[in-house]
Amino acid sequence: MHELAVTESVLEIACRHAVKANAVRVTDIHLMIGRLSSIVDDSVQFYWDLISKGTLCENAKLHFKRIPATMLCLDCQHQYQLAGELTPCPKCNSSRVRVLSGDEFHLESIEIER
Amino acid sequence: MTEKRITIVEKILDANDRLASENRRRLNENTIFAINLMASPGAGKTSLILATIHALLDQSVPIGVIEGDTAPVTIDADKISAVGMPVVQINTGGECHLDAVMVENALDQLPLATLDLVIVENVGNLICPAAFKLGTHSNVLIASVPEGDDKPYKYPNIYRGLDVLIINKIDLLPYLDFDMDYFRQGVEMLNPGLKTFALSCKTGEGLEAWLSWLQATKPS
Numbered sequence: 305m306h307e308l309a310v311t312e313s314v315l316e317i318a319c320r321h322a323v324k325a326n327a328v329r330v331t332d333i334h335l336m337i338g339r340l341s342s343i344v345d346d347s348v349q350f351y352w353d354l355i356s357k358g359t360l361c362e363n364a365k366l367h368f369k370r371i372p373a374t375m376l377c378l379d380c381q382h383q384y385q386l387a388g389e390l391t392p393c394p395k396c397n398s399s400r401v402r403v404l405s406g407d408e409f410h411l412e413s414i415e416i417e418r
Numbered sequence: 419m420t421e422k423r424i425t426i427v428e429k430i431l432d433a434n435d436r437l438a439s440e441n442r443r444r445l446n447e448n449t450i451f452a453i454n455l456m457a458s459p460g461a462g463k464t465s466l467i468l469a470t471i472h473a474l475l476d477q478s479v480p481i482g483v484i485e486g487d488t489a490p491v492t493i494d495a496d497k498i499s500a501v502g503m504p505v506v507q508i509n510t511g512g513e514c515h516l517d518a519v520m521v522e523n524a525l526d527q528l529p530l531a532t533l534d535l536v537i538v539e540n541v542g543n544l545i546c547p548a549a550f551k552l553g554t555h556s557n558v559l560i561a562s563v564p565e566g567d568d569k570p571y572k573y574p575n576i577y578r579g580l581d582v583l584i585i586n587k588i589d590l591l592p593y594l595d596f597d598m599d600y601f602r603q604g605v606e607m608l609n610p611g612l613k614t615f616a617l618s619c620k621t622g623e624g625l626e627a628w629l630s631w632l633q634a635t636k637p638s
Contacts, residue, residue: 306515306546313430321426331421335430340574342545373574375607390571390607399603402610407578409549413425 307344311351315361317411322360327416330364334415338408339373339386364414373406434550437518441553444525445536450482451636452536454516454552456576457560458569459542462586464494465619466560466628467537471501473629474535479636482528484508484538486516494539504528515546518553535636544569548576556635562586563596570604577608582615584628589618 314333322330337343345368356362373386377393378400384393386406392399429435445452457463464485471481483505485495490509498505506524508516521538528536538554540547557580561569564587570577577583583605591598605612615631617624 306513306549309434309513309515309517310430310549313433316433317426317428317430321424325422325424336427340578342548342573342575390574390604392603392607399607400610401607403578403608407575409430411426411428411430413423413427415421415423417421 307347308351310343311348311355314348314352314366314411315355315359318361318364318414319359321414322416325416325418327360327418329417330361330414331417332365332367332415333361334367334369334412336369336371336408336410336412338371338406340403340406341409343409369412371405371408374404375401376404377401431549431551434518437522438551438553441518441521441525442555443553444530445553445555448530448533449637450530450533450536451556452538452552452554453556453558454538454540454547454554455558455560456540456544456547457542457562458544458565461542461560461562461565462619463539463542463560464497466584466586467539468497468501469619469622469625470537470629470632471498471503473625474632475501477633479535479633480533482506482530482533482536484516484521484524484528484536486510486520486539486541488512488514488541504533510541514541514543515550516540516552517550521552521554535632544573544576548573548579556581558582558584560584560586561601563588563590563594567597567601568604570601570608574608577605577612580609580612582613582631583609585614585616587618587620588616588623589621 379398380396382395483498495507506527615628
């Protein structure tokens, strides 16, 4: 469970940028998480509620934007998204594929009041 | 009161990444090659470290070891000490992974100037260690065959960031339903061309190739 460490980092980044922008309050935080990254949204939310108390980010809403894992088949150039588990190309069954997206692990933006 | 959206796009674990770069700089200064050794519990991390130390002892390669465990134990560290290599035990206090700060503190306790190689044994876990850079040069994962052939499919994240994969306990293959082609197909889709060594720490089969790679890769 590395969600606590992740949540602490989110809080640190959000507060740092909020202070820089002279915010009185952060209302929303937008996270971009690729499907291949392992993170449990509920768990981050749980820690968030605990550790954001008394900070500029108290009561800010966390939004998780899940970026699909997109694969490119090198044999037939077909692009496909993983619905669940990792699969070879659904068109030609080749496993000569590359991951195009899905590794993202970013804080994309915050919404503030000032 | 005005409302505003501020675009940031910062890596969530950027602070850790920056500390990791500092660790890397320090290792490079001391011409040390460092490995982040990851695996699930029981895959053979300590066995591989011991086998590596024993093999390189003859060639007098000084190796420092950082042992990560969640519980306050020194079982693994004691084994390393027993073969006369400097070792630092990190107890993460329940945390499921090592991070750059923990490794920074551990590096303080190793005689860096005398070492050629540092092996960091991460906490046994296939999920969390994948997210935290330590500053080491090479991410190495041990997958042992009793764990099953579906692990790349179930834990894609850790396979994405690897430099080297070690398939351990191959002496057990005759007794298991481990489909090597299926396993390797999953690895290939996530991390094409990944350098892979199949070996057995118990019988020594395949160890030579791993050791040769290590010798050739570390600064001489």
